[in-house]
Amino acid sequence: MNRTLGVCYYPEHWPEEIWAEDARRMVEAGLTWVRIGEFAWSRLEPSEGDAHFDWLDRAIATLGAAGLRVILGTPTATPPRWVLDKHPDMLALDAAGRARGFGSRRHYCFSHQGYLAECRRIVTKLALRYGANPHVAAWQTDNEYGCHDTTISYSAAARDAFRDWCAQHYQSPEALNRAWGNVFWSMDYASFDEIGLPNLTVTEPNPAHAMAFRRFSSDQVVAFNRAQTEILRRHTDAPLIHNYMGRITEFDHFALGEALDIASWDSYPIGFLMDRMDADEAHKARYLQQGDPDFQAFHHDLYRAVGRGRWWIMEQQPGPVNWAPWNPAPLPGMVRLWTWEAFAHGAETVCFFRWRQAPFAQEQMHAGLLRPDSSAAPGLAEAAEVAREIAQAPQAGTKCAKVALIFDYPSAWAWQVQPQGADFDYFRLVFAAYRSLRRLGLSVDVIAPDTDLAGYRLVLAPGIFTLSDALKARLAAHDGIVIVGPRAGSKTPDFTIPLPLPPALPGLDVAVSHVESLPPGHLREVAGGGAIAHWYEHLDGTAEPLVTLETGAAVMVGAGNLRYLGAWPMPGLWDKIIAAACAQAGLATEPMPEGLRLRDTGRERFVFNYAAHPQSYRGQPIPAAGVLRLALDG
Numbered sequence: 075m076n077r078t079l080g081v082c083y084y085p086e087h088w089p090e091e092i093w094a095e096d097a098r099r100m101v102e103a104g105l106t107w108v109r110i111g112e113f114a115w116s117r118l119e120p121s122e123g124d125a126h127f128d129w130l131d132r133a134i135a136t137l138g139a140a141g142l143r144v145i146l147g148t149p150t151a152t153p154p155r156w157v158l159d160k161h162p163d164m165l166a167l168d169a170a171g172r173a174r175g176f177g178s179r180r181h182y183c184f185s186h187q188g189y190l191a192e193c194r195r196i197v198t199k200l201a202l203r204y205g206a207n208p209h210v211a212a213w214q215t216d217n218e219y220g221c222h223d224t225t226i227s228y229s230a231a232a233r234d235a236f237r238d239w240c241a242q243h244y245q246s247p248e249a250l251n252r253a254w255g256n257v258f259w260s261m262d263y264a265s266f267d268e269i270g271l272p273n274l275t276v277t278e279p280n281p282a283h284a285m286a287f288r289r290f291s292s293d294q295v296v297a298f299n300r301a302q303t304e305i306l307r308r309h310t311d312a313p314l315i316h317n318y319m320g321r322i323t324e325f326d327h328f329a330l331g332e333a334l335d336i337a338s339w340d341s342y343p344i345g346f347l348m349d350r351m352d353a354d355e356a357h358k359a360r361y362l363q364q365g366d367p368d369f370q371a372f373h374h375d376l377y378r379a380v381g382r383g384r385w386w387i388m389e390q391q392p393g394p395v396n397w398a399p400w401n402p403a404p405l406p407g408m409v410r411l412w413t414w415e416a417f418a419h420g421a422e423t424v425c426f427f428r429w430r431q432a433p434f435a436q437e438q439m440h441a442g443l444l445r446p447d448s449s450a451a452p453g454l455a456e457a458a459e460v461a462r463e464i465a466q467a468p469q470a471g472t473k474c475a476k477v478a479l480i481f482d483y484p485s486a487w488a489w490q491v492q493p494q495g496a497d498f499d500y501f502r503l504v505f506a507a508y509r510s511l512r513r514l515g516l517s518v519d520v521i522a523p524d525t526d527l528a529g530y531r532l533v534l535a536p537g538i539f540t541l542s543d544a545l546k547a548r549l550a551a552h553d554g555i556v557i558v559g560p561r562a563g564s565k566t567p568d569f570t571i572p573l574p575l576p577p578a579l580p581g582l583d584v585a586v587s588h589v590e591s592l593p594p595g596h597l598r599e600v601a602g603g604g605a606i607a608h609w610y611e612h613l614d615g616t617a618e619p620l621v622t623l624e625t626g627a628a629v630m631v632g633a634g635n636l637r638y639l640g641a642w643p644m645p646g647l648w649d650k651i652i653a654a655a656c657a658q659a660g661l662a663t664e665p666m667p668e669g670l671r672l673r674d675t676g677r678e679r680f681v682f683n684y685a686a687h688p689q690s691y692r693g694q695p696i697p698a699a700g701v702l703r704l705a706l707d708g
């Protein structure tokens with residue numbers, strides 16, 4: 075597969091007379107792909123029964139004639155006003171029971187059958203008309219499922235669908251009552267029709283109820299997407315893609331991705347740093363115009379797994395965005411760096427968002443490759459530079475890493491349902507482990523829990539809510555070093571404490587007797603240096619302590635290749651634990667200077683300098699915001 079570039083374009087935003095010139099300039103810049111259509115529903119169907127596809131025919135023809143390959147989006151993220159008027163109860167309700175209104179986007183509930191029928195109808199029309207169009211070389215379903223907190227809805231449609239879901243899962247109200255422990259506060263149900271949604275309860279709802287609702291909500295997104303892919307598959311052979319997001323965990327991307335050919339995600343490094351990262355002010359200041367050095371890479375590695383090896387960037391920041399609290403511009407070189415970083419992690423295609431900055435509506439302060447007057451914005455030259463560079467290095471792909479980090483979406487829901495410590499966040503825990511691996515110069519595969527572990531010399535499984543017997547057996551039998559925990563396997567799928575007490579790993583005599591969560595700033599020192607924070611588990615059993623608190627109490631125990639970690643390590647302790655595990659696993663580590671990160675692809679080593687000053691790697695200079703490529707033997 076060759077590395078390619080593309081751009082997001084909205085022909086419906088611009089006079090038709092300039093489409094051909096836009097297309098010519100895209101090709102001139104070295105772009106191959108153009109994504110269109112994902113918000114165009116009101117111009118395709120201005121009112122019920124009124125179809126206007128002629129402009130889209132001409133847009134596709136114009137772009138295709140210039141030599142571009144079109145990614146056509148289904149427009150279901152932006153239902154027009156008449157669809158809402160026809161289905162006034164299609165809006166999602168928030169946890170306070172308020173409808174989320176018209177006037178922006180994603181104003182729909184995944185469970186609403188009337189809206190689903192409208193989606194099926196418009197997708198069928200598009201598929202019939204463009205499924206065999208030679209210029210339409212890929213499809214995008216909807217746009218950013220879950221964006222703007224839209225996975226979960228407390229509508230009547232969601233409630234009815236949830237009752238059905240419960241009936242299918244539990245078969246009888248008695249079985250549900252037993253599984254959830256509804257005897258606890260006289261919460262027993264006599265019929266599935268009595269079950270409500272877990273919002274607006276007096277105090278917290280039963281965590282089993284809340285968790286079931288989170289599983290259901292994820293399933294609804296997966297089913298909504300599948301309704302579209304089933305139609306598209308009947309009419310096209312082009313690959314089907316969805317554009318996922320950064321740090322969105324509300325639905326199971328692995329499950330959704332099964333219906334798609336390629337995973338893609340929308341990468342806004344500086345927006346994420348300002349808006350979506352747990353980082354102190356010094357860190358944010360250091361990377362203000364570069365973005366965090368690990369956040370993009372983590373998602374590249376995650377979505378490579380979601381796409382079963384095939385993944386793209388569907389949108390990448392080309393300049394300042396509009397949606398973070400503050401929106402600095404990328405340092406010169408960063409647009410190129412981000413693009414190469416995606417390729418180094420195996421991306422086939424990187425598309426920029428967007429072609430021309432829109433002078434109107436919500437995103438008028440969001441940069442494009444062009445300014446609103448069509449002159450070039452700084453991102454365009456960097457995109458063109460990468461286009462020239464990939465012409466010399468076309469081959470995409472990356473081999474498996476030696477380190478695997480397990481990521482599990484239900485665990486993110488579980489610890490939101492029951493954090494136990496207010497700042498216990500699953501993504502934050504996994505990302506802390508990932509950062510440490512990267513600080514040690516390691517290339518990482520993020521993997522789903524059911525992935526084959528063969529070939530990995532180090533496997534990390536932090537925070538996994540449930541450990542099935544099969545997964546426990548695979549982890550315990552693995553011939554690389556395996557670090558499980560904290561909090562791993564600490565609940566059953568129905569959100570009860572398992573017996574025997576967790577983690578109950580084969581061959582490791584350790585049980586968590588009780589846990590403590592610690593408020594911010596409360597550290598416990600570890601013997602020999604380092605500290606733990608947030609979370610501490612008191613461990614019983616005869617397994618050998620490998621890391622202890624200064625008091626002598628165990629933090630991590632192990633036997634053979636298997637270790638159980640019963641605490642949340644501070645960064646320095648993560649590094650120590652991982653470096654020791656790597657030493658035992660025969661994996662070389664190389665502590666990285668601040669801002670420098672490595673990625674090995676098999677043939678090449680990429681070195682990325684996220685710092686705002688020049689650095690060097692093994693004697694070779696790397697400019698600020700620069701990329702170094704080194705050949706690897708073997």
Ligand code: GAL
Pocket residue numbers: 217218221340342389395396397427437440
């Ligand atoms: C994405 C979205 C785009 C655009 C962009 C702005 O989340 O998919 O439509 O809104 O953000 O940065």
